[in-house]
Amino acid sequence: MALITLSASLTAHAQSQSDYGGVGLMQMPTARMQPQGTLSLTYADNDAFRRMSVNLQVFPWLEATARYTDIRYEKYSLDPNFSSQSLKDKGVDVKLRLLQETQWRPEIALGWRDMGGTGLFAGEYLVASKQFALGDHNNWGHLDITGGIGWGYLAQRGNINNPLCHVADRFCQRTDTTKGTGGQFEIDDWFSGKTAVFIGLEYQTPHAPLSLQLEYDGNDYTNERFENPIDSTLTKPPVKADSPWNWGAKYAVRENLTLGLSYQRGNTLMFNISVKADLSHNPMPQQSPKPRAYHVPDDKHQQTIGTDKANELSLLSERLQNEVGVELNAVQQNQHRLTLFHNDHSDFRSHQERIERSTRILANIAPNEIKSYEWVSVNHGMAVRTDTVNADEFKATLLGERFNQPLSRTVKSHNSSDAIQQGEWLWRKQQAFPNWDLDVAPRLKQSIGSAEKLYFYQLSVNPALTFNLTPRWQFKSEWGINIVNNYDEFNYFVDAYESDLPRVRTEVRKYYDAQDIWVERLYSRYTAKLTQNWYGAAYAGYLERMFAGVGVSVLNRDFASDFAWGVDINRVQQRSPDSALGLADYRVWTGHITAYYQPSRFPNELFKLAVGRFLAGDEGAQLSYEHKFDSGTIVGAYAAVTNVSSQEYGEGSFTKGVYISIPFDLFSVKPSQSRAAVGWQPISRDGGQMLGRPVSLYGMTDSRNPFYNEQ
Template identity: 30%
Template structure:
């Protein structure tokens, strides 16, 4: 076996690349891989996965995953298995690609299963925890992988742990120290694993053969009569359609495996079709259009126009950008169409066309385009890149406030499915509801909003939180709120302003969310063209009783607030957020978030929170971690639904008391992103669409 592994490793490291573009398939555990074994492969960026795997009478894996970045895979998983306590084993699985495959080297990835190790300290918890390093390389239609595993991946043993020292202690599945960050890459022994996936000539069908180092030590401890079987697994994967992944096979020569999963490429989700672009005629020789006429033309073209000023000296159009309201998620296209409206109506002598962005009364940026460059591009004698060379970007305050306009009304629907795969006592729990929200901005800066939540179905009463009720619950009494058919989800008044370039503020009062109401303030600083931002929010809120949607419990007050740091990728398609502060339970800690938004408006995000737990110690329910993956898809234009709104499917912890953030109305960063420079710059190539 060692000679075979050495031969495979030499081939992986030295043979040239012969095949590209073969789509990876899912493993039985939900991430890209073979069967039991992971590989260094990644799904296409922006892929959301979910499914179930049945492994004989032994295991049932429920999973939901996200390929948030080209090199980062995150999978939420809950595994059910026969045990004395009737509990499942939830875990968060993560894989990071360290090196992309090249002409003369393999892809390299490192990862782990159940990397957080959160949950009850019971025997067997963390039995699936393990870490690995794996190499993958393609040879024509054959994809080979070879790796070294720790923990669960090394149950078969075979090689002394080369890390030594504190890493070399025994990793007993019945010991709580065998899971979580303190157990990473520990164990007396490690084990090799590997295999191949052959992509057959039949489109979408591949065959898998692997050697596994999993010795199933935990199962043998539970049942002395348990027999592991052969360390070899064989199976197939079939994709009849790009979004459906079916797997079948035999593990260890004795257990049949069946996997059914979906893998959605979110960037390919159809977006709502925008209206045809407005036409641009010859420069007017007689009476040019008035400001009111230009404003009317902009609204007729589907633009979120707030005001216009067209004179012999200037041509300016103000937009109140809101993605879900307009249904257009390409800021450059909105900008280009606004410039077309100005070019069609402005006096002939005007050369500078200025479009000012904003959101809910906050200042965005002012972009000035040269009319001549726009006209050349529309006659196919120029391009968006040439327009950019002569464009000028300034803070929106450079053009002053827009002229007084009419009140802005918005109505949105948000059907939502929240599901949990993170409880040991309940493998799967969920709630389904729809939020119907109405807001009005009677004048610039003031927003009054309210929403009704209609609960459709819920099984959260089965959660572990009901077994050990907390004396002062934060969200562990969630079942009381899902039991009512409908209630006031939020009702607030907010004042938003931009007192200085790059500085934005919000003051809010009212019922902020389903469980809490009070008052709060937020400030955000982001220079107009910067890729970073810093914010601070402070709130004093009280619990809203489940049986009375209007009042708050004056004896159950909470002070919460966070310092938030934001970092955008080029084009603001991806955003990373780090928050540090005090949570609703009085616990202190931090939250890391990562979000990816596509041009069709689909948003994929993940977050993880670690705190000290309420009362300064381990949380009574679920541990100190709060985590989740969320997928938001715009509703778009439907004949039976309003234009605004979105559909959300989220896999997250439900009913926890630790690490709970307040869901504030109109968070500044999220409100401003559609009006900011980052996303505009990232979509500039579509200026002329």
Template identity: 35%
Template sequence: MTQSYPRARLVRPARFALSALALSLSSALHAQEAPPPTSNEWGGVGLLQTPTARMADDGDLSFTASYNAPYARYNLTMQPFPWLETSFRYINVNNLLYGRSVAGDQHYKDKSIDFKLRLWEESRLLPEVAFGVRDLGGTGFFSSEYIVANKNFGPIDASLGLATGYIGNRGDFSNPLGTLDDRFKNRRPVANSEISQAGKFGLSNMFKGPVGIFGGITYQTPMDELLLKIEYDGNDYRREPRNNNLRQRTPINVGLVYLPNPNVELTAAWERGDAAMFSLTLRGNPGNAPAAPKPFDPPPQRLLPRAVVATRMIASSDESSSTPPATALDWAAISAELQSNAGFRVERISRRGDELYVDGYQTRYLHAAKGLGRATRILANATGNDYDWFTLRTARVGMPIADLSINREAFAGYLDGTVGEDVLRRSTELQPADARARETLYKPKRSPFGGGFNIGYRQNLGGPDGFILYQVAANYSGSLLLRDNIWLTGTVSADIINNYHKFKYNAPSRLPRVRTDIRQYLTTSDVMLPNLQANIAGRLAPDLYGIAYAGYLEWMYAGVGGELLYRPSGERWAVGANLNRVQQRDYDQHWGLRDYRITTGHATIYYAFDARERIIGSLSVGQYLAGDKGATLDLARVFDNGVTMGAYATKTNVSARDFGEGSFDKGIYFSIPLDGFLPRSTRGRAAFNWNPLIRDGGAMLGRKYGLYGMTGDRDERFFYDNMRTIDD
């Protein structure tokens, strides 16, 4: 039903908005640049309450916290592609409780997922157009579908959209799809009793109900740091979730956005005619951010001419002995320099004809090309005219992964500018490690022990017992190498700070409690042994790898298992399978076991979609820890600098009723190389995984080692996409 408003209620805010706009326009006609895209209070790019068709830059990541009584919203928004925006949100409803029978005085929390797809970009005549869905897979309390268009007019960016559901709750006109089917005329409200079934995609309600109009403008004021937003809200707030209806004096919202720098947005607005809204957005673009300067890295060696190196070697050989140059070299010193300057830990140095091989693995540099360039300088300066090719053979726990080879002359020509990058690429090879015989020149002794300290962190967000439950622990992880491919590994964890004692609500479960006993595992003991296992790995064929393991495999399960992976070199695809027989561990994570046993395992196909924006996907099919059977789909965008943004979903043969709240398992994650931020090169990463609910369905075993990740150095595209780092 269309809602009318008394003239007196509309005149004052409308007059204020128009006067402010006229004043700004009259004083700043010179400011003709379009305003930048900024976040609305729901996290995505938009005005205040409503979305626009605009998108953030590809690779953008932002966090928005907003407050507009009674809602406090916490939004994480990712832009994994230029045409796709995704938002993930917790809403704290400050005037509603979960219910004293569940969580005492804890305010009600709602979780939701949004996405927005750009249908086409703006042209001289046509506007930019996007389609989006709000609250997909949540409770559906705020669910909405919309289409919106934007057109730029100098300093003004104007938007106009149509929405069904929450964004268009005013219902300005009946749904035109109702002429095709009467079911589109009305939208079924979400009842409170349906919360336990939250997490469904809610397809039965999509595009249904009356259509509301929304839109507005963003104006770039004469101050570069200040934007003005005026919006016509499509919601009348008379059908708020759980009958929490709000008064709206006017549908016109007005706000100012202050941008002190490109990474911070501060918004203040007056909405509904009687409510203030404040929001803070922190924004960055890790997907396309250049690496930070590395003042604490050692400088690469200067590549010396062949003649200079040859003269030095002859002089050194005459002074020392008459032994051949290849064996007279100080390989121990060369190995130490490869470790300290090129980040390559040497396990063997050998030769075959005019090619020198160095077996080992990269410990410091994120990009293999950077390590290869530094290693080539060191080896060329040490060996002179002895070798035309240098090969770094990457090995993991005794498994040869890949040979990375480079021609010395081509590399020297690239450094002095006589050879272009295209010639260097043709003179560089990434191939599977071959098994041809080589003459060993040097094999260092190494300690069988390794280990170090780190800080562990675990959290759960938005539960009825507290908005954030967390544990911070001090961990020591160590390993004992029995042979190159046989080793023991383990972790001891000591609790530092932990508020999981607040976690008192045990959600009902119709499945074996394979994950929902998390509170007991995190509060029973202060010192834990989350992992202790024996492993053996090997390359069974040129493209086939295997690993077997036994012990305390993760914090909740002990057992035995193994994995096989077939990963053809140079191909976009790989296939693998794992099989495990496990038993649930005691809550204290010491030595004892509980009665629950299960066989779990999955067959997985991996595929790298070799498009301009690289996507890596995997589909795993098998049996999960609760005995349910199904599949997990994982899709991730991988940027050239290694930043990864992804999402996953698991659907099994467990019904939504048996699964419980959430209906099926799902989540999002991103992983950012620390190399982009630190003043010293590192291969470390900061990872964030957001799983809205911990349930027992669709739960996988947390295996410590995965062969697809261990064989990542076979990824040709990641190497060649970062070829420019070879001269760093």
């Protein structure tokens, strides 16, 4: 009987979160990864430190973590008028899987902690993990053994010499200081200085929710920050290690909720809680209407359709709206072709499902003499794509005459033209212009990591009134009504950091505090399809909370192309925070040339590069990256680097941030194209800031090569 067996697969609860938020043991990391799309929120607490982290498994081989550490024994500032809270440190971690585990080979990963923050907890590591099944038929559980080598904060114990010293002398010393104003990648320090070996094991007990952990810590905690102690009687940091061994237990209360308790450094109890969500799959069963069945019409019914087209097409419009959420605008017939113009929006994120459901409805109404259905998608008066359906093939497929051929094989998608086809207009929707639409939505604006308080917020309700003068020309007014906020707890409106840059964003506190009712936006915009692959927009008014002005943008986007590019030019003036419609003195020309790349080989990835002038007059580029999971959830990151030096920019060195966009139907049983977005920008300074333009031509033409919705 084999008592120990090599294993290459992990059990359901083996990938626990460390106190730092990434997959690991307690203080030390492992080489393990979560399933792709797993989002984890972790809170870890002991006497000296409190850590709050967000961890995301972006790819099977890439893990990213953002974290705030509350250093409870340190003051944020010695000036109580500036800040009275304890020190909060921001950090970003990344872990890359180099080799995947096999029966004989361990999983190996390379990682960085606190790689883009202040460097207080910065460190690098190379780690390997191997799992063993215990007992006959694994009835004794699993044992996951980890061993690694660390640098920086993970290696203050310094129990081995740095092997990279034999490669180059620069690896022998580490500065352990932060360049400039922080926020940069301290590449010169990576894998240098003190080095330590760490080991650990995790025993997954036969009782599946419970796992036990033991680790040898590579950090001896002799180099902790100690500059502004809250307790003036302290002469050294209240963090010491009486033992290098940490031990603890994790218990999975539910599949997405894990509690942890550990005893660390030989003197400290640590508690943590981790909540997980799967962004790769939609957990809600969708309760959409069953697709309409196709019934072969008899001769009598076919004749009725031919003599009463207007009523039948009105019925078609009603069914499309009720069953698919498609708004039909007009129908035209040219011999054996039926062309249907409809708004580029529906209840379904999948464009293919929209077309198939709509065609099922149409096939029950259109006469047999029609051999081709053309669905023309129109967004704000601009035709963005055409889907042509072979009517006979579609019907035969529905009747099972094509040996399980998918309906998608009967549909061909191609470019659209605004030119009116030659033919007879059978029906047009009675659209009276101008018309109007009222929408009311909640808004949450937040600031994390400020000097006075960790979290500032403003919850408002924003009614928006839109007047449509024509399908292409709109007037929109959006107001904000404050419900609750804590921005009155600011100690100052503008920080004391001296910079030559205009205050285009750092005066944001004034805007949040000055008014309980404000004009968020008040503008007019006009959109048009200029040629076959060119789209344009013009806009003027109060474009965002902090700027008003005029602008134009154009976009070149070939149908189903990986590439697109556009240009926007804007002349804007800063708004006054003290009045609803007042303006300040600052004016600037701002605009960018933006390239978009959505590789057909990797359709769930989108890259954007915008080069031009930013709001503060600085010039440079912003690079953005977005990844879409199978559930439709999108995560993105961006960074802007301009001709402003890190010293002139201020804390953070350059503008950067992350965001997540979640489809509403992940929380509802009904399908929807609507989304909610949340962003995090560690430091909001004035350099590298872009105008919040009220129109995105790339988003409006998404159907030409769907990313934000589905193909």
